[in-house]
Amino acid sequence: MFSLLRLVVVASSALLAGGVPVPVPAPAAPMLFTRDTFNASLPNVTIFATGGTIAGSAGSSSQVTGYKAGALGVDVLIEAVPAITNVSNVKGVQFSNIGSQAMNSSLLVDLSQQIQVAVDNPYVSGVVVTHGTDTLEETAFFLELTVRTEKPIVVVGAMRPATAISADGPMNLLEAVTLAASPKGRGRGVMVVLNDRIGSAYYTTKSNANSLDTFKSYEQGFLGTFEDVLPFFFYPPATPVGRPYFDLVKNDPVDGMPQVDVLYGYQELNAALIPAAVESGAKGLVLAGSGAGSWTDDGNAAVQKAIRENHTAIVYSRRPMDGFVAQAPIEDGVEWGIGGGFLNPQKARILLQLAINADYSVAQMRSIFEHN
Numbered sequence: 466m467f468s469l470l471r472l473v474v475v476a477s478s479a480l481l482a483g484g485v486p487v488p489v490p491a492p493a494a495p496m497l498f499t500r501d502t503f504n505a506s507l508p509n510v511t512i513f514a515t516g517g518t519i520a521g522s523a524g525s526s527s528q529v530t531g532y533k534a535g536a537l538g539v540d541v542l543i544e545a546v547p548a549i550t551n552v553s554n555v556k557g558v559q560f561s562n563i564g565s566q567a568m569n570s571s572l573l574v575d576l577s578q579q580i581q582v583a584v585d586n587p588y589v590s591g592v593v594v595t596h597g598t599d600t601l602e603e604t605a606f607f608l609e610l611t612v613r614t615e616k617p618i619v620v621v622g623a624m625r626p627a628t629a630i631s632a633d634g635p636m637n638l639l640e641a642v643t644l645a646a647s648p649k650g651r652g653r654g655v656m657v658v659l660n661d662r663i664g665s666a667y668y669t670t671k672s673n674a675n676s677l678d679t680f681k682s683y684e685q686g687f688l689g690t691f692e693d694v695l696p697f698f699f700y701p702p703a704t705p706v707g708r709p710y711f712d713l714v715k716n717d718p719v720d721g722m723p724q725v726d727v728l729y730g731y732q733e734l735n736a737a738l739i740p741a742a743v744e745s746g747a748k749g750l751v752l753a754g755s756g757a758g759s760w761t762d763d764g765n766a767a768v769q770k771a772i773r774e775n776h777t778a779i780v781y782s783r784r785p786m787d788g789f790v791a792q793a794p795i796e797d798g799v800e801w802g803i804g805g806g807f808l809n810p811q812k813a814r815i816l817l818q819l820a821i822n823a824d825y826s827v828a829q830m831r832s833i834f835e836h837n
């Protein structure tokens with residue numbers, strides 16, 4: 466592994482002009498990493514690199530904050546892990562090279578459609594997506610709802626930049642490719658791999674801003690782990706109960722996805738933020754309520770006005786890390802909004818965008834969120 470680390474450091478220091486990291490130009494065309502290592506009896510995996518800390522470059526090996534995310538190209542990431550060529554032939558696609566805070570819905574639609582093409586290729590066994598960790602759970606969840614396949618799709622990131630001591634990216638990438646190449650990964654939906662754990666994209670969330678063991682799903686648990694880099698699943702293949710599918714070819718969001726904003730609940734909530742969001746173009750709102758969907762009286766009045774007058778789609782989610790919101794508040798025998806079920810606010814936002822884009826009725830939205 467020492468030589469791998471050196472390769473990354475050498476490659477990245479070439480990018481440092483007076484200590485300022487400059488982005489590597491993306492390869493002109495997708496590259497097929499055949500080289501002398503191509504082995505027709507191995508599975509083929511396509512790696513879509515989007516950027517993030519896993520491709521991050523810092524000025525020193527001890528710097529783990531304030532570095533440039535998405536500085537290294539996909540070829541550098543792959544070259545740094547020669548063991549990959551023992552488990553799979555890999556093709557690297559430089560989809561983007563951005564920090565995950567810059568990921569947006571038009572890029573998500575494009576990524577999903579490109580991944581659908583890749584998994585529809587009979588020679589491809591699985592797909593890996595490298596991604597910044599900050600919004601990784603949103604991209605993984607979007608792919609979970611929009612790509613139709615039995616093949617493994619593995620979203621992977623790193624908490625330490627490639628230039629750090631004990632960078633976690635190379636091992637995470639090797640495990641992700643091994644999983645994407647493995648028949649054991651089939652029929653389990655989109656998976657998130659970091660820190661030797663396999664989580665379902667449906668529920669896995671980033672729980673800690675800094676630590677390596679940040680991706681958790683406290684209620685639903687992990688799907689599996691790795692034993693000496695080989696995936697081990699605790700249970701047979703299954704996908705989340707009630708998982709809907711959205712066809713982005715049938716409902717192609719040409720101008721990006723509908724605007725859905727998340728509002729946070731707190732004491733003395735500013736209810737004026739609700740009409741402000743609607744006036745700025747929000748077609749839907751997700752409310753991160755302070756308990757199981759609880760929201761202030763002023764806030765509820767503003768929400769009901771937006772539903773009545775602007776037909777805004779409202780999902781009541783929760784501020785606590787876990788739990789469920791069974792239904793929205795009932796007044797005069799009417800449910801004003803939609804209960805967010807078990808989804809956290811950022812995932813509820815993705816699902817609501819897809820539901821609005823597909824012209825779902827409120828009743829249809831309730832059935833996918835509230836599982837009834």
Ligand SMILES: *[C@@H]1O[C@H](CO)[C@@H](O)[C@H](O)[C@H]1NC(C)=O
Pocket residue numbers: 504505506507
């Ligand atoms: C190709 O892969 C197969 C299966 O892993 C392995 O048995 C074989 O040794 C490999 N061939 C070469 C030339 O590496």
Ligand SMILES: *[C@@H]1O[C@H](CO)[C@@H](O)[C@H](O)[C@H]1NC(C)=O
Pocket residue numbers: 505506507508509554587588589590
């Ligand atoms: C990998 O792709 C090559 C063609 O590029 C094909 O010959 C080979 O059968 C594929 N491997 C698998 C396991 O599908």
Ligand SMILES: *[C@@H]1O[C@H](CO)[C@@H](O)[C@H](O)[C@H]1NC(C)=O
Pocket residue numbers: 547548549551
């Ligand atoms: C690939 O596997 C062979 C046979 O197990 C091993 O000798 C070699 O070191 C491996 N290569 C890498 C880069 O891990």
Ligand SMILES: *[C@@H]1O[C@H](CO)[C@@H](O)[C@H](O)[C@H]1NC(C)=O
Pocket residue numbers: 568569570571572720721
């Ligand atoms: C998303 O980002 C891409 C590139 O960074 C940009 O071209 C595109 O216009 C953005 N889309 C939206 C909806 O902001």
Ligand SMILES: *[C@@H]1O[C@H](CO)[C@@H](O)[C@H](O)[C@H]1NC(C)=O
Pocket residue numbers: 743744745746774775
């Ligand atoms: C929301 O409804 C109010 C009352 O009908 C209307 O004045 C306002 O223009 C609407 N806002 C949007 C963005 O449609």
